[in-house]
Amino acid sequence: AQSVTQLGSHVSVSEGALVLLRCNYSSSVPPYLFWYVQYPNQGLQLLLKYTSAATLVKGINGFEAEFKKSETSFHLTKPSAHMSDAAEYFCAVRGGGTSYGKLTFGQGTILTVHP
């Protein structure tokens, strides 16, 4: 079974500040991990994914995440926040077995960016 915990349902930063969104996972098999972004009234868009290659993954819009097996974490960062980054972010882990391809999502973190 897989699960994801996102620490902090709301994160607020100033424009230009570091963005750090936390994600911890639990998986009985080697995980594949994903970060998605959701803008109001829209579907989910993939930001980046970890698929057992490099542990530091770069995604779109300047975001990156580092897979740390010892900490079972996959935190999302961006060096400098932009107003357009305001959205809800979801961390997800991909399952195996008969549900191969199934994504298990965290509860989401709403990012607010202040001018």
Added chain:
Amino acid sequence: EAGVAQSPRYKIIEKRQSVAFWCNPISGHATLYWYQQILGQGPKLLIQFQNNGVVDDSQLPKDRFSAERLKGVDSTLKIQPAKLEDSAVYLCASTSTGTSGGAGSYEQYFGPGTRLTVT
């Protein structure tokens, strides 16, 4: 390429009524998923299809929810009768691989969702 299409975008019904949602995945995508996203929560998988067969429906409340993908392309999700707790956004997603294949092919592409309000 065209994305995942869903309709309607919004639906308001009274409890005990029935409702149906439609999804057209990206052309050529064999795997289709329906997720339920309750306000304040992450999406939860309801059902996964591989072509027109069901791979996983363990989280589908089968006493009231049903889904089909008859020709292995578009899909419908039905709720009958609806309850207040069914108020949520229903997301459809598709991916180009099935139950095996390279990890890089597992990106799921999501539609805009259908927001259901049950009063």
